Amino acid sequence: MKPAKEIRVGNIIMVDAKPFIVLRSDVNGSSRTGFTYKWKMKNLLTNAPLENVFRGDDKFDVVVLDKKPVTYSYFADPLYVFMDEEYNQYEIEEENLGDALNYLKDGMACEAVFYDGKAISVELPTTIVRQIVYSEPAVKGNTSGNVLKEAKIENAIESKQHTVQVPLFVSQDDSIEIDTRTNEYKRVIRN
Amino acid sequence: MSQPVTLALFCKVVDNYGDIGICWRLARQLVHEHGIAVTLWVDDMHSFARICPRVDPHVAAQQVEGVAVYHWRDQEGTYFAEDVADIVIEFFAVDIPPGYVTAMAQRPVKPVWLNLEGLTAEEWVEGCHTLPSMHPRLPLTKHFFFPGFKGKTGGLPREAGLFGERDRFQQDPAAVAAFLGALGLDAAEQAACKVSLFCYPHAPVASLFDAWQRGGAPVACLVPEGVAKDEVRAFLGAEPVAGAVRTQGMLTVRVLPFVPQPDYDRLLWACDVNIVRGEDSFVRAQWAGRPFAWHIYPQDENLHHKKLRAFIARYCAPQYGAALDGASPDNAAAGRPDANALERLMLALNGVVEETDWLPLWQALSGSLEPLACRSANWQKALLENGDLASNLLTFARSVR
Numbered sequence: 001m002k003p004a005k006e007i008r009v010g011n012i013i014m015v016d017a018k019p020f021i022v023l024r025s026d027v028n029g030s031s032r033t034g035f036t037y038k039w040k041m042k043n044l045l046t047n048a049p050l051e052n053v054f055r056g057d058d059k060f061d062v063v064v065l066d067k068k069p070v071t072y073s074y075f076a077d078p079l080y081v082f083m084d085e086e087y088n089q090y091e092i093e094e095e096n097l098g099d100a101l102n103y104l105k106d107g108m109a110c111e112a113v114f115y116d117g118k119a120i121s122v123e124l125p126t127t128i129v130r131q132i133v134y135s136e137p138a139v140k141g142n143t144s145g146n147v148l149k150e151a152k153i154e155n156a157i158e159s160k161q162h163t164v165q166v167p168l169f170v171s172q173d174d175s176i177e178i179d180t181r182t183n184e185y186k187r188v189i190r191n
Numbered sequence: 192m193s194q195p196v197t198l199a200l201f202c203k204v205v206d207n208y209g210d211i212g213i214c215w216r217l218a219r220q221l222v223h224e225h226g227i228a229v230t231l232w233v234d235d236m237h238s239f240a241r242i243c244p245r246v247d248p249h250v251a252a253q254q255v256e257g258v259a260v261y262h263w264r265d266q267e268g269t270y271f272a273e274d275v276a277d278i279v280i281e282f283f284a285v286d287i288p289p290g291y292v293t294a295m296a297q298r299p300v301k302p303v304w305l306n307l308e309g310l311t312a313e314e315w316v317e318g319c320h321t322l323p324s325m326h327p328r329l330p331l332t333k334h335f336f337f338p339g340f341k342g343k344t345g346g347l348p349r350e351a352g353l354f355g356e357r358d359r360f361q362q363d364p365a366a367v368a369a370f371l372g373a374l375g376l377d378a379a380e381q382a383a384c385k386v387s388l389f390c391y392p393h394a395p396v397a398s399l400f401d402a403w404q405r406g407g408a409p410v411a412c413l414v415p416e417g418v419a420k421d422e423v424r425a426f427l428g429a430e431p432v433a434g435a436v437r438t439q440g441m442l443t444v445r446v447l448p449f450v451p452q453p454d455y456d457r458l459l460w461a462c463d464v465n466i467v468r469g470e471d472s473f474v475r476a477q478w479a480g481r482p483f484a485w486h487i488y489p490q491d492e493n494l495h496h497k498k499l500r501a502f503i504a505r506y507c508a509p510q511y512g513a514a515l516d517g518a519s520p521d522n523a524a525a526g527r528p529d530a531n532a533l534e535r536l537m538l539a540l541n542g543v544v545e546e547t548d549w550l551p552l553w554q555a556l557s558g559s560l561e562p563l564a565c566r567s568a569n570w571q572k573a574l575l576e577n578g579d580l581a582s583n584l585l586t587f588a589r590s591v592r
Contacts, residue, residue: 013327014327015325015326015327016325016326016327016328016329016330017328026315026318028313028315028316028319029311029313029490029492029494029497029498030284030308030309034491036308036315036319036335038315038318038319038322051322051323052322052323052324052325053319053322053323053324053335054324055284055306055324058324058327059327060327061327
């Protein structure tokens with residue numbers, strides 16, 4: 001059993017004895033109990049989409065599926081192709097990739113998840129490093145109300161250009177570490 | 192769809208009086224205005240008795256103002272399907288006894304199960320309000336229900352007769368004077384700018400006291416017994432017990448007895464400025480129609496700063512600003528000195544920004560009482576469009592039953 005706060009996009013969980021894949025997780029501050037997790041899920045038996053919200057300490061059975069290290073290879077409309085060490089290719093539907101699409105990059109290492117022998121999703125590393133491709137410069141004196149600003153990060157898919165909230169001192173072309181569970185900035189990487 | 196007639200509300204008291212305060216108001220309203228048979232499970236009967244003296248804290252089961260009140264001792268116990276109410280509410284995501292949940296699943300018609308969450312003005316709430324939350328193992332679905340300030344939320348708790356009662360009181364100077372007199376205020380205190388102070392222990396009360404003492408006009412600060420004890424004791428030079436009072440400079444601090452909910456409402460209605468905390472008094476201050484500042488419940492990782500800023504952004508929005516002479520509301524709001532004063536005070540009160548001298552903050556706020564009262568009226572008008580929490584909750588329960 002795992003609490004909701006430890007479940008990641010790409011995990012398969014059992015809800016009411018049915019397997020669901022978590023496609024997207026939005027985490028928000030909630031009451032004193034901590035956080036609220038809003039998940040977009042898909043029933044793997046019926047393909048029916050579902051949106052649910054949970055408390056961080058709600059516990060779920062996580063289905064341990066076969067996983068294999070893969071790298072992102074290319075987009076073969078409408079499927080995303082990943083490749084393992086033996087050059088086997090696995091095609092995954094866009095809707096099953098969920099938030100992973102926000103961080104897709106050529107050659108990106110991740111783990112393909114298999115259900116019934118078919119690759120159904122990928123799990124990202126907990127933290128990844130991405131370069132900022134665009135961010136407004138910080139405005140001097142504008143710190144009382146806005147302690148964060150938006151930054152677009154590099155992505156293999158132009159239409160999926162993803163934005164992360166970063167501190168004002170972070171600049172365009174910086175590389176930042178991001179927590180893929182929460183989509184949150186962790187730190188800037190500077191040599 | 193059958194009409195739900197019974198409702199169980201589970202309340203765990205963490206924040207002293209706010210939790211039970213909200214649940215008690217909701218329970219009474221559901222009974223008196225909607226004819227629902229309500230059972231209120233409370234883990235801390237002593238806190239309950241302070242806001243409702245009719246409650247006997249030593250009795251495990253009792254009937255109070257039409258509500259069945261049970262002392263929720265622990266998570267043990269055997270429950271049967273017939274014990275389960277048509278609507279079950281876990282307040283602030285409390286864990287209902289496992290035996291009760293099992294009994295819920297055994298009911299032929301499953302109860303409507305709601306997690307009544309905390310109030311916040313953050314936008315994400317609108318995307319989570321009324322969303323389902325399937326139980327991982329049992330054939331039960333809970334729904335998240337968020338109070339809030341906009342149409343896509345459950346609204347705020349408000350009794351049907353509240354505004355009428357408030358207006359009658361505020362328009363009757365004799366009633367106000369009699370009420371304040373009964374609390375011990377003399378003529379000078381009643382004539383001063385009256386500020387009610389209800390805050391958490393970390394509030395910068397000493398800074399406020401300092402500013403009020405040095406101010407240009409008399410201030411009477413009314414603080415319930417037990418609140419800001421250290422600062423009040425230091426000001427009084429004596430124990431902060433009910434009835435204690437002392438004047439220094441322009442400030443008089445008076446310790447009030449802890450009053451039941453209806454009298455706390457009257458206190459908010461009678462004061463010129465209210466400093467409130469948590470959720471229950473925060474909502475009541477909005478309905479009081481007087482300028483107020485919110486001392487928010489502290490949360491890890493400064494989550495409460497986000498909540499505070501979200502509320503300020505909504506409440507201080509230009510459309511609630513008062514129109515000045517000859518100016519359109521938009522132009523009048525552009526300067527929005529009242530909103531600026533309120534925002535600065537609330538940010539300082541909650542430690543979001545550092546302030547070295549509180550006197551200018553107070554002067555800016557006390558100089559804006561009239562436009563702030565207009566802002567409050569405009570805000571209330573907008574909130575009314577979303578109905579009230581109890582009615583919205585029942586409407587939703589009927590829709591999913």
